[in-house]
Amino acid sequence: xxxxxxxxxxxxxxxxxxxxxxxxxxxxxxxxxxxxxxxxxxxxxxxxxxxxxxxxxxxxxxxxxxxxxxxxxxxxxxxxxxxxxxxxxxxxxxxxxxxxxxxxxxxxxxxxxxxxxxxxxxxxxxxxxxxxxxxxxxxxxxxxxxxxxxxxxxxxxxxxxxxxxxxxxxxxxxxxxxxxxxxxxxxxxxxxxxxxxxxxxxxxxxxxxxxxxxxxxxxxxxxxxxxxxxxxxxxxxxxxxxxxxxxxxxxxxxxxxxxxxxxxxxxxxxxxxxxxxxxxxxxxxxxxxxxxxxxxxxxxxxxxxxxxxxxxxxxxxxxxxxxxxxxxxxxxxxxxxxxxxxxxxxxxxxxxxxxxxxxxxxxxxxxxxxxxxxxxxxxxxxxxxxxxxxxxxxxxxxxxxxxxxxxxxxxxxxxxxxxxxxxxxxxxxxxxxxxxxxxxxxxxxxxxxxxxxx
Ligand code: FAD
Numbered sequence: 435x436x437x438x439x440x441x442x443x444x445x446x447x448x449x450x451x452x453x454x455x456x457x458x459x460x461x462x463x464x465x466x467x468x469x470x471x472x473x474x475x476x477x478x479x480x481x482x483x484x485x486x487x488x489x490x491x492x493x494x495x496x497x498x499x500x501x502x503x504x505x506x507x508x509x510x511x512x513x514x515x516x517x518x519x520x521x522x523x524x525x526x527x528x529x530x531x532x533x534x535x536x537x538x539x540x541x542x543x544x545x546x547x548x549x550x551x552x553x554x555x556x557x558x559x560x561x562x563x564x565x566x567x568x569x570x571x572x573x574x575x576x577x578x579x580x581x582x583x584x585x586x587x588x589x590x591x592x593x594x595x596x597x598x599x600x601x602x603x604x605x606x607x608x609x610x611x612x613x614x615x616x617x618x619x620x621x622x623x624x625x626x627x628x629x630x631x632x633x634x635x636x637x638x639x640x641x642x643x644x645x646x647x648x649x650x651x652x653x654x655x656x657x658x659x660x661x662x663x664x665x666x667x668x669x670x671x672x673x674x675x676x677x678x679x680x681x682x683x684x685x686x687x688x689x690x691x692x693x694x695x696x697x698x699x700x701x702x703x704x705x706x707x708x709x710x711x712x713x714x715x716x717x718x719x720x721x722x723x724x725x726x727x728x729x730x731x732x733x734x735x736x737x738x739x740x741x742x743x744x745x746x747x748x749x750x751x752x753x754x755x756x757x758x759x760x761x762x763x764x765x766x767x768x769x770x771x772x773x774x775x776x777x778x779x780x781x782x783x784x785x786x787x788x789x790x791x792x793x794x795x796x797x798x799x800x801x802x803x804x805x806x807x808x809x810x811x812x813x814x815x816x817x818x819x820x821x822x823x824x825x826x827x828x829x830x831x832x833x834x835x836x837x838x839x840x841x842x843x844x845x846x847x848x849x850x851x852x853x854x855x856x857x858x859x860x861x862x863x864x865x866x867x868x869x870x871x872x873x874x875x876x877x878x879x880x881x882x883x884x885x886x887x888x
Pocket of ligand 1: 677712714816
């Protein structure tokens, strides 16, 4: 008899997967993944994410096969595909780990009620956040809008539960017909892009766990002192792993704290976990403000007089040819590796928003397409943070000066030279804007926001 269907979404792992563990305990499992970019409100994933997804699904399918189960792939609207698969397999239940975006939650809620009406057991689990957004609230029961009290309240909830081990074997149900992953054509047509991503990453749970282990026993000790220096390998690079759920925040939490037993490491672990806290905070904001990617969190920014994007300037920014070395280095790192160092994300976003007066949504869309870690919470929340329109955001008038940032965080110029081999030659372009004049224009434009309530 067929047991439960395990619907994988942003949790492409076998270890510490609450829904999977429940499914395995409940009978012969049907593991499925649905590529849904057609449901209303679905935010179709960008090019770099598609590359990641292709390889991560391959890895997940191999891990499942090793333990006795077959991953079934389907493309289409989840509200149609899941009931169809239930019909084909005669599954007794449908289990999944929760998602937090508005459209995703609508789908899940509708499915839950329609499948339950059909007499199926449907259960969702907590696996992607240390605390569910509705459980961390201010004293008067409202969502936090400021990070520090949010993180303090999260920490006050006590140590997160320990991670669950991966099931050693899985009783796999007879698998229904599956799409062929290659037919989804997720890989980029531009070979140079795929080459850069391949050089930089090995998607999948096994590589993710090794990366976590290497980091907590290695570069974590550099974290607090050097996390802002893009030339130094001092951060975890776990963001795509967390975005796709190849590791869980519980695994990250306990690995970091376990490694922090020597007192000297404790401060590094705390600084690192604080960033995991920002991830939690951004998901919390997304949960309470589902239009995060399209609307200003602070409505006073609706009055901002953005300039219509100039094709030439926008392309120079996208291609790392603005003539401002730190900005160009960051944008080239992004194109080549699918990620960019956090400080560089702040510098390049500030340059687009403030020196080129371009609406943050245009930059968000480029990052969405080119980041392997782009997610519905962290990408828009951080863009709004830089713009000044977000929750607990940097004030608009704090305009990063890329030259000063370079002096401070890339003193020897190593990062800039790494990504711009032609630096210092005639081939490198002149700056496309005057930093000082454009800064003053940005401050003038901000007056419109101040007038409408700041
Ligand atoms: P570490 O310093 O090792 O941090 C550990 C983990 O904490 C990260 O993997 C990530 O999950 C989380 N984290 C770290 N910094 C932040 C932050 N500022 N906000 C939220 N979570 C954080 N991060 C994404 O995961 N996806 C995005 O789409 C994304 N877009 C961004 C856009 C802009 C404009 C900016 C300024 C930042 C963005 N970030 C995004 C946040 C941050 O830059 C990356 O998470 C970080 O650079 C990833 O590197 P790491 O894994 O080595 O980080």
